[in-house]
Amino acid sequence: MDRFNEIKEQYDAYYTSLLKQGRLLAKDTGVGFWGPSVSDEVYAAFKKLKLGNYSNFLDLGSGDGKVAMIAALFCKQATGVEYDSMLTGKAMEMKEKIGVYNAHFINDDFFNHDLSAYDIIFHAPDKPLHRGVEEKLLKEMNGKLILYGHHFHPTNLRKEKEFTVNGTLVSVYTKPRADRSHL
Numbered sequence: 675m676d677r678f679n680e681i682k683e684q685y686d687a688y689y690t691s692l693l694k695q696g697r698l699l700a701k702d703t704g705v706g707f708w709g710p711s712v713s714d715e716v717y718a719a720f721k722k723l724k725l726g727n728y729s730n731f732l733d734l735g736s737g738d739g740k741v742a743m744i745a746a747l748f749c750k751q752a753t754g755v756e757y758d759s760m761l762t763g764k765a766m767e768m769k770e771k772i773g774v775y776n777a778h779f780i781n782d783d784f785f786n787h788d789l790s791a792y793d794i795i796f797h798a799p800d801k802p803l804h805r806g807v808e809e810k811l812l813k814e815m816n817g818k819l820i821l822y823g824h825h826f827h828p829t830n831l832r833k834e835k836e837f838t839v840n841g842t843l844v845s846v847y848t849k850p851r852a853d854r855s856h857l
Contacts, residue, residue, distance in 0.1 A: 677747050680772055682713040685740050688764070703758035705783055707800040708737040711822060715839045716744050722837065723820065723846065725749060728794040734784045734807070739765025739777065741796055741822075746777040749794070753777075755784040785810060793817035799826040812849060819847040 689699055689710065701708045725731070725748035733742045736754025738761050746752035754777070756762045762781035769777050780787065785806065789795060794817050799807065808828045811819060818834070821827060824843045831847035838844070 677772075677774070678713075678717050678744065681740065681743050681747075681768075681774070682717075684768055684772055685710070685713060685738070688738070688768070701758065701761065703735075703737075703756070703761065705757045706735055708735070708758065708761060710738065711741050711798055712840070712842065713740065713744065715842050715844075716741055716822070718839045719820070719822070719837075719844045720744060720748050722839070723844075725794065728817070730792045730794070732787075732789065732792040732795045734795060734797040735800070736765060736779065737761050739768055739779055741798075742779070743768060743772065743774050743777050745796065746774045749776075751776055751778065753780065753792070755780045755782055755787045757781070757783045789814035790816050794820065796820045796822065798822040802826050803828045815849060817848075821845045821847060 742754035836845040
């Protein structure tokens, strides 16, 4: 819990500094929209999901890196892929500042990133999944998807479970059984 509190404190200080500058905690990334996830909710969800049972975590559209940093407390490796270079830079800065060295950040469009090596994928969607994300998951995902939020759920993936943390819906999906026969 101490490492989590350090992550939370550093990100809270960053958000406070943005607000003091008159900036919103939201940003158009050029391919989507970033807004921070709630630290305590993410941590509680990861504990409930027993994220430590997974090795390779990926955050699609990782923004400032906070979710991947929290995931790194549970998993062997946590990776975030973010299109916006300023947000990726902030993630790398926080990684060094806090010293979470099993978190890695890639500045790219996640559509260019192969998902097959990850056993757990996190996504807080900012647009409907039928606009390409679900097709990519169906083709490349070999593990599970954690979907954070009440909006934009897949139509072709199979829901395994769902629960709320402080009113925020957290859902877990896998590929339909027929699509997993090659595993």
